[in-house]
Amino acid sequence: MASPAPATPAPTPLKVNLEFSGGMELLFNNTKNYTIEIPATTSEHTPTLLRHLIFWIRDNLLKEKPELFISADTVRPGILVLINDTDWELEGELEYQIQNNDTVVFISTLHGG
Amino acid sequence: MARLCEICHREKAVLKRPKTLQSICRPCFYQVFETEIHHTITKNRLFQPGDRVAIGASGGKDSTVLAYVLKTLNERYQYGLHLFLLSIDEGITGYRDDSLETVKRNQLQYDLPLKIVSYEELYAWTMDAIVREVGLKNNCTFCGVFRRQALDRGAMLLGATHIVTGHNADDIAETVLMNLLRGDVARLQRCTEIATPGEDGCVPRSKPFKYTYEKEIVMYAYFKKLDYFSTECIYSPNAYRGYARAFLKDLESIRPSSIIDIIHSGEAFQVRRGVKMPTQGFCSRCGYISSNPLCKACVLLEGLNRGLPKLGVSRAGLQQLDPQLGPAADPNSPPTTAAKEYPSSSDPSAAAAVRTGKSLDW
Structure with a gap:
């Protein structure tokens, strides 16, 4: 009996908590909180980064108007992103490597005040 | 590796300040945010x-x-x-x-x-x-x-x-x-x-x-x-x-x-001398501050109450305004007199449509 090809075991998916507020929730079925599972690696076997997460969100959660969420391959300017309650600008922004149980918050500042 | 606050050098930084590009922690953020407003x-x-x-x-x-x-x-x-x-x-x-x-x-x-x-x-x-x-x-x-x-x-x-x-x-x-x-x-x-x-x-x-x-x-x-x-x-x-x-x-x-x-x-910005600026006066109807005989609110209300809602939002509408009430000039205070000194090729009604107030809450 031939032994099976030494396939790399599929890594356990990552659980990520998402929160949309400041008006962002309107693009997401008016729901503020989601818990999702996302593969730990991309199809190129590289670790899943925040860059991949936002496109995953666009393709899987976003209900309308993707241009209000993503603009030119990043989050639209004017949307604040926090990773585990820290400004994403301190965490490498799009290059941040997603960890299991991360909480990522998107807050729109574009709504009236 | 967590970055430390650039102010206290003790706590983990949670925010990059857009104004100073400093990375700071939560307590220091509260402190500088509130203190700056106090100083203002x-x-x-x-x-x-x-x-x-x-x-x-x-x-x-x-x-x-x-x-x-x-x-x-x-x-x-x-x-x-x-x-x-x-x-x-x-x-x-x-x-x-x-x-x-x-x-x-x-x-x-x-x-x-x-x-x-x-x-x-x-x-x-x-x-x-x-x-x-x-x-x-x-x-x-x-x-x-x-x-x-x-x-x-x-x-x-x-x-x-x-x-x-x-x-x-x-x-x-x-x-x-x-x-x-x-x-x-x-x-x-x-x-x-x-x-x-x-x-x-x-x-x-x-x-x-x-x-x-x-x-x-x-x-x-x-x-x-x-x-x-x-x-x-x-x-x-x-x-x-x-x-x-x-x-x-x-x-x-x-x-x-x-x-x-x-x-x-x-x-x-300094406006050079000689550029005509609107003079502030009072609305002849409600007394509110206005650079025209009737303030914009009264012109708009007049239009609503007379069933002419375009009054006050377009030049065509303005011509329907009662002459003794109406200002000779555009009561939309912007653009100011200064702007009117230059000939404009743009369609005035389009210009008026652009002047749509503020989205801000006040």
Whole structure:
């Protein structure tokens, strides 16, 4: 009996908590909180980064108007992103490597005040 | 590896300040955020002890944070202010009624008295009724003009000696850009002023968040878990301000100082002598400050009440205005006389359509 090809075991998916507020929730079925599972690696076997997460969100959660969420391959300017309650600008922004149980918050500042 | 705060060098940094690019921790952020506003207030002598200060409160992020911070600073530094929340009910079902619920919660959370004045009681028109009459094209003009007066009238009802609004640095930079794009020289000069004096029957006003970045206001509200309302007005497409805002946010993402730089440019503008500026007078009907015989609110109301809602929002509409009431010139104060000295090839009705008030809450 031939032994099976030494396939790399599929890594356990990552659980990520998402929160949309400041008006962002309107693009997401008016729901503020989601818990999702996302593969730990991309199809190129590289670790899943925040860059991949936002496109995953666009393709899987976003209900309308993707241009209000993503603009030119990043989050639209004017949307604040926090990773585990820290400004994403301190965490490498799009290059941040997603960890299991991360909480990522998107807050729109574009709504009236 | 967590980065340490560049101020205290002890705690983990949680925020990169757009104004200084410093990485700072949560306690230091609260400290610098509040202290900068305190310095803005004292350096510009915005208040006198004993002032009765009406906080224009929409339930949105800026005015909610303003109410919270002013209450904190008033206690911490003993300004001796009597603070009130003043809200305007424009009569927009499904929008303002929801945001007013937020203000009512803020009233309890911050223990501040609340006064709500409505367009209906002041003008006998709700925005819902106005939109039924005028449609969705110029409705923001009505709302913006009415709101400015409504805040003054509400403040007088409260016996307030001062009004503060939550306009932040981003809002002011946006307004500088818009006034520049419209050639509105008079407003370009005025719009960066932190305070307007209380002469001519108006209540003095100020903007304590003039130098406060929107990003920090939103982060502050998020970290402090302040309760605010953030749904777009159902009637507000506000295309022009929207473009200015998107442009500004793009600039900020490349160079965060852009916002404060644009404000600085606005402050430094000087109009050369000899450029005609509108002269401020009073409305012959309601007595409100106006650069025309009739103030914009009275012109708009006249149009609504006579079933000519275009009155006051287009030049064609203006010609229907009763000559003894109507100003000879365009009562849309912008663009100013200065702009009119240059021949314009643009379609005046298109220009009027562009002047759609403000999307901001005050």
